[in-house]
Amino acid sequence: MSKFKKKKGGELxxxxxxSLPDIVFMLLFFFMVATVMRDSTLMxxxxxxxxxxxxxxxxxxxxxxxxxxxxxxxxxxxxxxxPRIQLNDKFSTVSEVAAFVLAERAxxxxxxxxxxxxxxxxxxxxxxxxxxxxxxxxxKVNALKINYTTRIGDxxxxxx
Amino acid sequence: MAKRxxxxxxxxxxxxxxxLLLIFFLVTTTIETDSGINRKLPPIEDVEDPxxxxxxxxxxxxxxxNNQLLVEEELTNIEDLRLLAVEFLDNGGGEGEDACxxxxxxxxxxxxxxxxxxxxxxxxxxxxxxxxxISVQNELVAAYNDxxxxxxxxxNPNGGLTFVEAYKKYSDPRTTPxxxxxxxxxxxxxxxxxxxxxxxxxxSKN
Numbered sequence: 396m397s398k399f400k401k402k403k404g405g406e407l408x409x410x411x412x413x414s415l416p417d418i419v420f421m422l423l424f425f426f427m428v429a430t431v432m433r434d435s436t437l438m439x440x441x442x443x444x445x446x447x448x449x450x451x452x453x454x455x456x457x458x459x460x461x462x463x464x465x466x467x468x469x470x471x472x473x474x475x476x477x478p479r480i481q482l483n484d485k486f487s488t489v490s491e492v493a494a495f496v497l498a499e500r501a502x503x504x505x506x507x508x509x510x511x512x513x514x515x516x517x518x519x520x521x522x523x524x525x526x527x528x529x530x531x532x533x534x535k536v537n538a539l540k541i542n543y544t545t546r547i548g549d550x551x552x553x554x555x
Numbered sequence: 556m557a558k559r560x561x562x563x564x565x566x567x568x569x570x571x572x573x574x575l576l577l578i579f580f581l582v583t584t585t586i587e588t589d590s591g592i593n594r595k596l597p598p599i600e601d602v603e604d605p606x607x608x609x610x611x612x613x614x615x616x617x618x619x620x621n622n623q624l625l626v627e628e629e630l631t632n633i634e635d636l637r638l639l640a641v642e643f644l645d646n647g648g649g650e651g652e653d654a655c656x657x658x659x660x661x662x663x664x665x666x667x668x669x670x671x672x673x674x675x676x677x678x679x680x681x682x683x684x685x686x687x688x689i690s691v692q693n694e695l696v697a698a699y700n701d702x703x704x705x706x707x708x709x710x711n712p713n714g715g716l717t718f719v720e721a722y723k724k725y726s727d728p729r730t731t732p733x734x735x736x737x738x739x740x741x742x743x744x745x746x747x748x749x750x751x752x753x754x755x756x757x758x759s760k761n
Contacts, residue, residue, distance in 0.1 A: 419573040426580035444689040448696040452589040524681030544591035550690040
């Protein structure tokens with residue numbers, strides 16, 4: 396009788412999957428914590444330009460977002476391919492920006508109303524004309540703090 | 556009598572449930588970008604008589620509709636913009652009460668007097684691409700930040716922080732009020748030495 400008896404047959408040892416749920420839960424919690432739900436679905440192309448001299452945006456309740464860019468492929472039939480402004484969930488014209496800012500401001504708490512920042516999320520290929528128009532509208536309603544939201548990266552990435 | 560054990564619940568499907576949730580969150584996750592270049596727009600009211608600024612204290616940057624860069628009337632590559640801006644701001648060509656005692660520039664009398672007087676004027680066309688505009692803004696802010704970093708390090712040699720790092724620390728909500736109180740005068744001092752005077756002209760129409 397040998398002590399080193401060969402195990403029977405070529406059966407593979409069963410791998411215990413008992414810790415699998417733990418691993419999956421770990422990942423799950425990570426994504427649950429990291430997820431930020433978007434308030435509005437993007438309807439425009441939104442490849443932000445890159446910059447490296449950046450500052451972090453304020454807390455979320457002090458920021459309002461204005462998106463601009465070419466309409467996404469599924470909206471081009473209806474809205475064409477000229478860059479448009481998106482406010483909340485719909486395409487807007489420049490003249491609606493002021494009303495949007497005032498409406499957004501009214502929904503915020505009193506003490507925050509003077510410290511609001513407008514975050515401009517504009518596609519890199521947009522022409523400055525549209526952005527200048529937005530800025531003029533913002534000046535009219537005294538929303539002077541703006542933030543050109545960008546990706547983090549070297550400016551050389553903006554060439555292509 | 557044998558002790559009765561509670562019947563075991565089969566946990567085999569737990570992984571499946573967790574996977575389901577995981578995939579849901581994976582799909583819905585969009586990592587939001589929440590940083591960018593902060594700017595303050597000028598108020599709309601017209602200034603009655605604008606202050607007279609000496610031409611040598613203005614650094615003009617023009618981006619035309621073909622995304623070409625004109626710095627002080629000369630065609631320039633964007634790679635050179637940062638250095639040119641630093642040179643202009645740091646020139647220190649002033650005399651008497653306009654003299655700049657911390658500037659390290661050549662002191663060219665044709666360039667800016669001191670950083671407080673120096674103004675960068677940025678003008679763009681309606682056809683300029685946003686990408687290029689952001690690149691230019693980025694480089695100009697970088698020029699200011701480089702100079703502020705330099706002065707901050709000179710004034711606080713044992714802090715181990717640059718201006719940008721210190722500012723980031725100051726804006727971080729985790730920093731305690733005591734630390735903030737300590738940082739604020741240092742930051743304000745350097746900001747006062749190199750105030751960001753970036754003026755944007757009304758856009759040109761073609």
